[in-house]
Amino acid sequence: EVQLAESGGGLVQPGGSLRLSCAASGFMFSSYAMSWVRQAPGKGLDWISTINAGGGSTYYADSVQGRFTISRDNAQNTLYLQLNSLKSEDTAMYYCTKEDGGGYYYTGRFDPQTYNVWGQGTQVTVSS
Numbered sequence: 001e002v003q004l005a006e007s008g009g010g011l012v013q014p015g016g017s018l019r020l021s022c023a024a025s026g027f028m029f030s031s032y033a034m035s036w037v038r039q040a041p042g043k044g045l046d047w048i049s050t051i052n053a054g055g056g057s058t059y060y061a062d063s064v065q066g067r068f069t070i071s072r073d074n075a076q077n078t079l080y081l082q083l084n085s086l087k088s089e090d091t092a093m094y095y096c097t098k099e100d101g102g103g104y105y106y107t108g109r110f111d112p113q114t115y116n117v118w119g120q121g122t123q124v125t126v127s128s
Helices: none
Strands: 003-007 010-012 018-025 034-039 045-051 058-060 068-073 078-083 092-098 122-126
Touching: 003 092, 018 034, 018 092, 018 122, 034 068, 034 078, 045 068, 045 078, 058 068, 078 092
Parallel strands: 010 122
Antiparallel strands: 003 018, 018 078, 034 045, 034 092, 045 058, 068 078, 092 122
């Protein structure tokens, strides 16, 4: 069974940092690009970052470019997202997801319906 499990969220003050993790199982993690997506309260899902299978290519939404860093450890089947210089508008539920063929990595466009595997999410709250 394909599973993704996010962790590392929490309450942080503006300007603070967090590191999110996504533990993957049930598929050949090292063969797939992976993405992070978030959903702010009352809003839809927003793509924020993608990394290719080998980890050598990364892509970011303008809203997080320069503040967030995506990475992966294929030996540990784990995806990461380092969040720095956090702002109140970064408050959201953060999800990792697997790029299967119709997603951002392949099309350059984000359509949540093209993703088949989601974790339970991890909540990030930025507040003083």
